[in-house]
Every structure is written in C-alpha cells, then in structure tokens.
Amino acid sequence: MKRNHKHVLTRPKKSSGLLRNAGLSSTQASDRLQREGQNLLPGSIPVSAFKLVFEVITEPMFLMLLAAGGLYLALGDRGEAIFLLAVVFVIIGMTLFQHGRTQRQLEALRELSAPRALVIRDGVEKRIAGLEVVRDDLLVLREGDRIAADALLLEGSLEVDESLLTGESVAVSKLPQSSDSAPDAQLYASTVVTKGAGLAKVIATAQETAVGKISTDLAATTEVPSVLQRRARRLIRWLGGLALLLALMQIALNIWWNQAPLLPSILSGIAFAMAILPEEIPVVLTVFLALGAWRLAQKKVLTRRVTAVEALGGITVLAVDKTGTLTMNRMTVAAIDGDAGKVSTCALLASPRDTVDPMERALQVYCAQKQDQESSILDHLNKTGQDAIHEYALSADLLAMTRVYQTTQAREYFLAAKGAPEAIIDLCQVSSSAREAVHTRVAEMAAQGLRVLGVAQARWTAPDGQTSASHVSWPESQRDFVYEFIGLVGFEDPPRPEVPEALAQCQRAGVRVMMMTGDHLATAVAIARKIGLSEMPVTLTGPELDQLSDEELKLRLKEVNLCARLKPTQKLRLVKLLQASGEVVGMTGDGVNDAPALRAADVGVAMGERGTDVARESAALVLLDDSFASIVAAIAQGRRIDDNIRKATGFIFSVHVPIIALALVPPVLHWPMLLMPAHIVLLELVIDPACTLVFESEPEERDVMDRPPRAASDSPFSFAAVFPPLVQGLGVAVLLVGTYAWLDAIGWTQELVRTIVMSALLLSVLLIILANRDHARSLFAGLLVPNRWLRRLSLGVLMVLVAVYAIPWLREVLKITPLDIMDLGVILVVIGACALWLELTRLYFFAQHATVSTRFALDHDRGKLG
Structure with a gap:
C-alpha cells in the first residue's frame, strides 16, 4: 500500500503536445528500421568457413591423415592416398555441418537474450527487442532498465550509472531540459537506470551511439571456456x-x-597414434553445451552464458524469491472482514482509477466481478464522469490516503479512506474494545499470509458560502474529519498452481529449496505452508542473520529453509556461505540489488517478465515465464545434458580401447599389421557422428529427478567415470584380438582375417553405443527408446559395410575380401560374444549405481536430506 510519489512517471493527457502523436506508428518504425538498420552494437565476429577449415586441418588427427596420405603416395599406393584425402574432405564437411547447426542455435539464443526496450508505438506501450529501437522512438524508462539507445530525457527524473563510459561509480542525475543539447538530459545506450522513471526520445542507435563508436575494438571477444x-x-x-x-x-x-x-x-x-587420440571430446563438449542451451530455450529458460548449462545438473541448493517465482505476482482480494459490498466499494473509491498499484488493481477486478456492492456513489460518478475532486496522500506520519467525491448535494462530500489498519483506526472514533478487536482480527489475517488494509468513510459538509468545489477551503489533514470504520480487506499473492508438484520433484531429486525473501516473515511462512516448502520449524530473518558470525550462520543454515526480511547484501552473504559449505547454488532474483548475488551464485536465474535488465544481464539464465516449474525443468534438462556428456565420453574411451589393441598387439607379437590409417579413418566416420549426434539426442533417463545431484568435484574424466567404459572396451578388445589370433592360427588368409575382424569391430561400435545409452536397460531393450540419429547411424554403418564389400576399389584400398556364409557366421559369433560381455559389465556397474540410488531414497524417506 505504501506509495512512493517521488519517482512515479506522470503521463500527460492526450491533449498534451508531447504525446499528441503517441510516438511513432508501427509503419514509421518499420520503414526507419529498414533504412537505418537494426540497433545492434558490433558483436562477436563469427568464425569464417576458411578459418574453421584451417582449424580442422591443423588438428593432430588431420595432420596425421595428411602424413599417411603422403606416405602412401611415396609407397606408390595411390588408391589408399586418394581414399585418405577424400575422407579428409568428408570429415571437413561433417565439421562444417555440425558447426553451422551449433552456430545457428547460438545466434537464435543471442537474439532472444538481447536487451528489451519499452517503447510507445501507436499510442500504446509495447515491449520490443532492443535491436528494433529506431530514431525518434519514445522510450519508457524505469529503475533497473538498461537504456537501449542514445536518447534525450523528455519527462521524469532519473539517476543513471554511466560507469561503462566514464569509469565513475557515482550515478548521474538526469532532468528534462528545453534545449536539445542540454547535457543533463542526455542518456547513453548501455547505461543503467538506477533510480527514477522517465520518458526519453531516441536520437541515435547502433554504431552512431556513444558506446557504439568505441565498441568495435571489443567485438572479437569470445566466451571463456567452461571448467x-x-x-x-x-x-x-x-x-x-x-x-x-x-x-x-x-x-x-x-x-x-x-x-x-x-x-x-x-x-x-x-595408425597407432590415431587410435589413441580421442579428439572427439572437445567437439562433444562444445556441441552438447551449445545445443543444450537451445533445448533449454524450448522450456522457457534462456541461457545467457552457455557455460551455465554445465552447472545446472549439479545444483544442490535452489534459493528462490517468493514473489513472482513461487507466487503469481498478482494480488487478489482473498478476504473481507465486514460488509463485503460496502467495504470493497469504499476501498475502490479510495483508489485512483488509473493505477499501477497491484492491490488497487486487485480491488478493481474484485468489484467488477461482484454485483452486491453499494452502487449509489459509483452510479453517480459513472453517470457524471466525475473523479475525486481532492486527495490526501500517504505521508510518513500517517499511512493512509483519502479521496474526496462530490455528492448530489452542493456542499456535501463523501470521503473514502484506506491504509494501514492502525492508521485507519486512529482516524476513527472507536472504543478501546473495538480497537482491540480490530487488531486481533488483523493479526489473524496476517498470520494467514494476507496483506491487510483498513477501510473507513466519512461525510463532510463545506462551510456556508462554499458551494463550488473549486472554492472549498479543505482541511489540512485527514485527521480533521470524523471517519466511520467500515472493515478490513485482505490481499494475497496466490501460489502458482504448479509449484507444489515442482517442489516435490526437487525433494525427490535431492535439491534443497530455500525461500529467500524480503517480505514479512508471517507472509513467507503462510506461503511456505501452502506450497509444502519445508517441514523445518526454524526460520531466519535479516536482523537475526546480522547477529550471527559466518560459522554460526553455516550451522544455522543446515536447519533453515525459509529466510525472510532479507536485504540484498544478506542474500549475497547467504549464497557465499552455502558455497563455502560445498553446495552448488542456484538463485533467482529480479531487482538491481539482486545482481551481486545472481552473479555470485553458481547458476543465477533472473526473471524475464518482471525482472530488471541489470538482473537479467547479471544472471546466467533468464526465465521467460517467471515460473518456478521452469527452473525445475531446467535442472532436469541440465542433468540430462550432463548424463549425455558422460555417456558420450564413456563411449569414446570404450571404443578407443579395441582400436588401440588392434593397432598395438600385432606389431608386438610379430603379426602382420591389421589396422592401417584407412581403417581408422573409416571408424572415425562412425565414431564422430555417434558422439555428437546420437548421444546429444538421447532422451532423459527415467530416474533423472529421482537421484541425488552429482558431486561438484565429479568429472566425466575421473577414474571412477572412465573405469567402466575401459572395462567394456577391454573385453571387446580381448575378443577381437583373440579372434585374430585364432583365425591366423588355423591358416585363414590375412585379407580374410582383416575383413572379419574389421567388420566385427565396426559392428561392435554400434553395440558400445547401445551399452552406453542407458545403464538401466539391456542393450537391445534400448532399441525401443526412440533416437532418430541412432537409426540413421545404424543404417549408415550397414551401407558402409555393403559398399566396402561390393566396390572392388574400396576392397583394394582397405585390403579386404568378399565374405561367404561361414565368414558371416564367425562375425555373428564374435558380435554375440561382445554383446554378452557388454551386457554383463552393464549389469555389474548398474547394480553398484542402483545401490547408491537406493541408499539415497532410503535416506530421503528417513528425513536425512531435510
């Protein structure tokens, strides 16, 4: 209810010269955008195709390919040389395709994450992308906004942080001036409004702005790689x-x-060096994080820094604000103590018609829906088109406001008042017992999480001779009238309907949710009770927090999930202490003052609908719908991305073991050389798309939100993560090397042995993919889980096998021979043995994983996780 008049933007009436044209029309803005271009500052320079190709061919793998091709030419094997060099172009093409796909998604995300601007177009306020702002647009600016273009302030008063340009940390005051060149009215693109509200006219965009002229040298910056x-x-x-x-x-x-x-x-x-080098890993990480950010955008979560995708899956504590995240951020009338029609009508009359106050808007909605209100005053006002003729505003010594209306009698006036219950009671002549009863009722409503306003009315007759309202000598204070207490109105910001289920998901997933709000403790407790936030009885307030040392606060946080009456600096302190305790912290915020805590959190999440530009630019993620459920969906998506990265890296380590063995063992044991560079290149044509396409497209596992978060120190390259895939690959390697030794021992030709072992190796790649898709499913049960890229890859492998068997030139290059039924039978036996080994290792390692998950579930049921 408290109203701050100092920085409220007062709009001129339609007859005002300033807004007579109501800003630009949509047609004018569109024409100007076409002529002058987008309001886009020089951005990061995209990698050119030439540079990308140069980077590809200078990688160790391709340098080895070129060296092998040159050696084949020196040996006179032109076919092998041509094959290797042709494969170089194929892989370059695959790299360009994958890079283009990733780059398109990143560009789409950059467009979504561009700053937004509130402009007046066609006479109405409209939120548009900052890059669509044009000269002569009217910008509506409020606290926390990042200014989209250079402009002149026409109305209001602002304080602006111009440290981006000047280096000065003190905000600069801005006031409208009659002269266009007045320096106090000049606003600059990319600076931040720290206080106030105003209306400004755009005078320059894009590179014509002050910051645009100096930003070209900064355009080549790139994002810092993730850990x-x-x-x-x-x-x-x-x-x-x-x-x-x-x-x-x-x-x-x-x-x-x-x-x-x-x-x-x-x-x-x-060939041996090529077999050892897992050059696919950096590509996997780049692709998975970039496409993961795009997938998050499909779930209404915008990624401003791609590296945040990596931390999402590891969140252990989610610190959330109450208003707008857990609640609707929309006040509604929840309870009326007294005659509902009379109270609501009086409260409505005590409110301005053109209001932005959420409680006053709630009153308007409530009264529009009710038919039982007293309508004599309203009917009279609606018929005559009159509004209040006098108003007493809120003041520091009296938290109440009164609006005065002319009745049908010349000297008689009706006064409607609303405000803090204690202030309204002070205005009314009531007995001490009645006063005590009102205070008791206010306490009861506040305990339910309601914000309570008191409502009163009065009748007043002007002195004789003052028959015209314009000539009335109004009393100086509201206390000079005799009011009648009407009743109380309770407002609530109702919880979002999806929050209880989303909270239950977090609890099952071992993610602790903490409410950190600046609101009253009673309101926060009531909301927490409604949504089932926590059963912990202990709460913490800002004043209590200030009395605790860091070590004391760390201990206290172990038993607290609700913190109220917090200041922004206190939120920052809580985030840092949680991180110091080993937690991975995700945090939501929307205001300018939330920016330090958002930046300090492992994953800062800003509100997209009601948040300020400063909060959005400080955060790693932006909720496009301000919904808590979207945060939970993002955590699930983060876990999916993390799982798929681990599956892909596990596959890479596993599949390289048999390749290394077949390249190393024959020379050591005096056997003929089995794998040549051409064979390894052929395998890479299968391995590369499997890493980047098949595993990136894997759906989330069934228990993705029914297991604890991964440890912050956990890595897909740790021994614990790499050991199971190495065991998988080692078993396959033993079977393939053993097959080589057996076939060679019984006298089969070298070309036939190579053909059988190479075919089995190529098919075992598909088996290793199946073995790493989902450890909870058997190899072939995983085929029932759809993955379009797996189907395409499997078809591609079969086509490659048919091609190398059917085309004589390829058989000559790869030094293989056609197969008969018996040969195919040997391959099937070897593949069957590989499948059995992979299934046994999956069952063994999955049993260990299931034991950990079961222990987690039991601890959760026993309440050990809070």
Whole structure:
C-alpha cells in the first residue's frame, strides 16, 4: 500500500503536445528500421568457413591423415592416398555441418537474450527487442532498465550509472531540459537506470551511439571456456603427447623388433597414434553445451552464458524469491472482514482509477466481478464522469490516503479512506474494545499470509458560502474529519498452481529449496505452508542473520529453509556461505540489488517478465515465464545434458580401447599389421557422428529427478567415470584380438582375417553405443527408446559395410575380401560374444549405481536430506 510519489512517471493527457502523436506508428518504425538498420552494437565476429577449415586441418588427427596420405603416395599406393584425402574432405564437411547447426542455435539464443526496450508505438506501450529501437522512438524508462539507445530525457527524473563510459561509480542525475543539447538530459545506450522513471526520445542507435563508436575494438571477444572444457583440453594435450611418444616407440619397435622397412613402420606408428587420440571430446563438449542451451530455450529458460548449462545438473541448493517465482505476482482480494459490498466499494473509491498499484488493481477486478456492492456513489460518478475532486496522500506520519467525491448535494462530500489498519483506526472514533478487536482480527489475517488494509468513510459538509468545489477551503489533514470504520480487506499473492508438484520433484531429486525473501516473515511462512516448502520449524530473518558470525550462520543454515526480511547484501552473504559449505547454488532474483548475488551464485536465474535488465544481464539464465516449474525443468534438462556428456565420453574411451589393441598387439607379437590409417579413418566416420549426434539426442533417463545431484568435484574424466567404459572396451578388445589370433592360427588368409575382424569391430561400435545409452536397460531393450540419429547411424554403418564389400576399389584400398556364409557366421559369433560381455559389465556397474540410488531414497524417506 505504501506509495512512493517521488519517482512515479506522470503521463500527460492526450491533449498534451508531447504525446499528441503517441510516438511513432508501427509503419514509421518499420520503414526507419529498414533504412537505418537494426540497433545492434558490433558483436562477436563469427568464425569464417576458411578459418574453421584451417582449424580442422591443423588438428593432430588431420595432420596425421595428411602424413599417411603422403606416405602412401611415396609407397606408390595411390588408391589408399586418394581414399585418405577424400575422407579428409568428408570429415571437413561433417565439421562444417555440425558447426553451422551449433552456430545457428547460438545466434537464435543471442537474439532472444538481447536487451528489451519499452517503447510507445501507436499510442500504446509495447515491449520490443532492443535491436528494433529506431530514431525518434519514445522510450519508457524505469529503475533497473538498461537504456537501449542514445536518447534525450523528455519527462521524469532519473539517476543513471554511466560507469561503462566514464569509469565513475557515482550515478548521474538526469532532468528534462528545453534545449536539445542540454547535457543533463542526455542518456547513453548501455547505461543503467538506477533510480527514477522517465520518458526519453531516441536520437541515435547502433554504431552512431556513444558506446557504439568505441565498441568495435571489443567485438572479437569470445566466451571463456567452461571448467569441463578446460579439463578436456588438458586431457587431450596430455593424451596427444602420450600418443606421439608411444607412436615413436612403436616405429622404433617395428624397425628393430620386426625388421620392418621405415615407411610401413611410420604408417603403423601413425595408425597407432590415431587410435589413441580421442579428439572427439572437445567437439562433444562444445556441441552438447551449445545445443543444450537451445533445448533449454524450448522450456522457457534462456541461457545467457552457455557455460551455465554445465552447472545446472549439479545444483544442490535452489534459493528462490517468493514473489513472482513461487507466487503469481498478482494480488487478489482473498478476504473481507465486514460488509463485503460496502467495504470493497469504499476501498475502490479510495483508489485512483488509473493505477499501477497491484492491490488497487486487485480491488478493481474484485468489484467488477461482484454485483452486491453499494452502487449509489459509483452510479453517480459513472453517470457524471466525475473523479475525486481532492486527495490526501500517504505521508510518513500517517499511512493512509483519502479521496474526496462530490455528492448530489452542493456542499456535501463523501470521503473514502484506506491504509494501514492502525492508521485507519486512529482516524476513527472507536472504543478501546473495538480497537482491540480490530487488531486481533488483523493479526489473524496476517498470520494467514494476507496483506491487510483498513477501510473507513466519512461525510463532510463545506462551510456556508462554499458551494463550488473549486472554492472549498479543505482541511489540512485527514485527521480533521470524523471517519466511520467500515472493515478490513485482505490481499494475497496466490501460489502458482504448479509449484507444489515442482517442489516435490526437487525433494525427490535431492535439491534443497530455500525461500529467500524480503517480505514479512508471517507472509513467507503462510506461503511456505501452502506450497509444502519445508517441514523445518526454524526460520531466519535479516536482523537475526546480522547477529550471527559466518560459522554460526553455516550451522544455522543446515536447519533453515525459509529466510525472510532479507536485504540484498544478506542474500549475497547467504549464497557465499552455502558455497563455502560445498553446495552448488542456484538463485533467482529480479531487482538491481539482486545482481551481486545472481552473479555470485553458481547458476543465477533472473526473471524475464518482471525482472530488471541489470538482473537479467547479471544472471546466467533468464526465465521467460517467471515460473518456478521452469527452473525445475531446467535442472532436469541440465542433468540430462550432463548424463549425455558422460555417456558420450564413456563411449569414446570404450571404443578407443579395441582400436588401440588392434593397432598395438600385432606389431608386438610379430603379426602382420591389421589396422592401417584407412581403417581408422573409416571408424572415425562412425565414431564422430555417434558422439555428437546420437548421444546429444538421447532422451532423459527415467530416474533423472529421482537421484541425488552429482558431486561438484565429479568429472566425466575421473577414474571412477572412465573405469567402466575401459572395462567394456577391454573385453571387446580381448575378443577381437583373440579372434585374430585364432583365425591366423588355423591358416585363414590375412585379407580374410582383416575383413572379419574389421567388420566385427565396426559392428561392435554400434553395440558400445547401445551399452552406453542407458545403464538401466539391456542393450537391445534400448532399441525401443526412440533416437532418430541412432537409426540413421545404424543404417549408415550397414551401407558402409555393403559398399566396402561390393566396390572392388574400396576392397583394394582397405585390403579386404568378399565374405561367404561361414565368414558371416564367425562375425555373428564374435558380435554375440561382445554383446554378452557388454551386457554383463552393464549389469555389474548398474547394480553398484542402483545401490547408491537406493541408499539415497532410503535416506530421503528417513528425513536425512531435510
């Protein structure tokens, strides 16, 4: 109910010269946008196709391919050389396709995350993308807005943070001036309104703005890689060094141990190095995080920093504001103590008609829906078109307001008052017992989480001779009238209907939800009770928090899920202490003062509908619908992305083990060389799309929100994460090497042995994909779970096998031979054995995973998780 008049924008009436044209028309704005271009500052320069191709061919894998092609030419094997070089172009094409797909999604996200602007078009306020603002647009500016273009202030008063341009941390006051060149009226693009409200006319956009003229040099900046991406790069560098060292050792071993010629030995070393190097990992992370951000946008969650996608799945504490996140951010009349019609009518008359106050709007909605209100005054006002002829505003010493109306009698006036219950009671002449009864009722309504207003009315007759309202000598204070107490109105911001189920999801997922609000404790407790937030009886308020040391507060936070009457600095302190206790914190906010806490949180979440630009730009994620359920959906999506990254990296480690074994073992045991660079390149044509397309498209697992969050220190490259895939790959490697040894021992030709083992290896890649899709399902049960890219990849593998068997030139390049029924039977036996091994390892490691999940569920049921 408290109203701050200092910074309220007063709009001129339609006859005013300022808004006579009601801003630009849609047609004018569209024409100007076409002529002058979008209001877009120089952005990051996209990677050109030439640069991307250069980066691809200078990677270690492709340098080795080029080296192998050159060696084949030196040996006179033109077919092998042509095949390798052709594959280089194929993989470059695949890389360009994947990069283009990722880049398109990132560009779409950048457009969504661009600053928004509130403009007046065609006479109405309209929220548009900042890049659609044009010269002569009228900008409506409020506290927390980032100014979309250079402009001149026409109305209101502002304080603006211009530190982006000047380096000065003190906000600058802005006032409208008659002269267009007045410096106090000048507003600059990208600066932030820290206080006030105003109306401004755009004078420059895009590169014509002050910040646009100096931002070109900053356009080439790129986003800092995530922690996981940095770990992956270190791993690849380490494995690259190891691959080079082992390849040199193998070359030396071939020459010394097998008495092999130099060039074939180098080819063998290159094949071995290519088998070791898992160059797919950085690509997987880049693609998964970028496309994950796009998928989040489909769930009404905008990602402003792609690296936040990585932290989403690990959130352990979700700190949320009450208003607008857990509640509707829309006040409604929930209870009336007294004659409902009389109370609501009087409260409505005590409110301005053109209001933005949420409680006054709630009164308007309530009265429009009710038919039993007293209508004599309203009927008279509606017929005559009159409004209040005098008003007493809220003041620091009296939290009540009164509006005065002319009745049908010349000197008689009706006064409607509303305000804080204690202030209204002070205006009324009531007995002490009646006063006590009102206070008791107010306390009861407040305990239900309602915001309570008192309502009173009065009749007053002007002195003789003052028959015209314009000549009335009005009393100086509301206290000079004799009021009659009418009753109380209770307002509530109702909980969002989807919140209880979303909270239950968080509890099942081991994510602790804490309410951190600046609202009253009683209101916060009532909402928490309605939505089932927590059964913890202990609460914490801002004043109590200030009395605790950091160590005391850490202990207190273990038993508190509701904090009320908080200041922004206190929210920041709570976030940092939770992080210091090992928690991964997600936090919501909407105001300018929430920005430090949003930036400090592991995942800051800003409100898209009611949040300020500063909050949105400080946060990693923006809720497009301000719904708590969207946050929970984002956590589930984050866990899905995290799961799929782990599946893809597990697949990469697993599939490289048999390739390494088949490249290493034959030279060591004096066997003929089995895998050549051409074979490994053929395998890469299957492995690359499996990593980036198949696993990225995997649906979320059934228990994604029924298990605890992963530990903050957990990594897909840790020994615990890598060990099961290595065991998978080791078993497949033993079976394939054993098949090679057995077939060679019984006298089968080298080409036939290579054909059988190579075919089995290629098909085992598909089996390893199935084994890593979902550890809760058997290999072939996973085929029932749809994944369009898996179907396409499987079809592609079969087409490749048919092609290499049917095309003589390819058979010659790969040094393989056609197969008969017996040969196919051997392949099927080997593949069956590989499938059995993969299923046994899946069952063993899944049993361990299930034990952890069961223990988590039991701890949750026993209340150990709070």
